[in-house]
Amino acid sequence: MTLLLSVALFGIHSLMFYLLKINTDSYSYSLLELYGFFTPIAVFIIIVLIFVHRKNKDAVGYAFMALTCIQMAANYFMLHPMLQQNLRPQKINFFILFALFLAMETIITARILNNKQ
Template sequence: MAFKTFLHLFIISIIAFVINFFLVENVVPKLELKKWTYSIVYLYVLFFLFSVVIMSLLLFVRTKNLDNVGYTYLIVTSIKMGVAYFLLRPILATTTDDNATEKINFFIVFIWFLAIETLLTIRILNNKQ
């Protein structure tokens, strides 16, 4: 179960990264990309690591008590949201129109990984073994 969960997380993350990377590289002007606070690679690696930690914690909690997996997911996701806000603050502080694409990209990556984690958590909860 654990290997399959991490494999799904890895494959979905790679596919999303490739799509996002090529879209941004071909749509966003190079000068604007140089002004971005966080690169696409950095965001994906960071959120992938967050997801690995969250999934590891959920799988550990599942071995102890399946009933607490949902609560653990809510708590850990809230903590992740707080960390993401602090990462987003430098982007929000810049008030130029140039960073609108960076803001949108940050939220897309955040929401994408949140969706992946939610789906994998549902799988963990539905697997009663």
């Protein structure tokens, strides 16, 4: 589900950039690079949470918080070059993607936690 949603978001995002004629030549990372960064991390987090849920249902929330903190650290290192530049649209684009993937991970984690199996 996460992978399909990521592909759909990438298509919509690319289409928006194309229709709005947004020039991304000066961006530190292309859309493909950003989605290539966020998607595997999201898939990895969800796989780990499913594994944790099978082993110890009470630890899913803690695992989610720990993995999200690690993800935020990785995101900072990726964001750092953008902070040096004065390209506000690029920073907004990065944070929107971060928020979308974090929301996706949070919703799936909530579903895992609410699963009564």
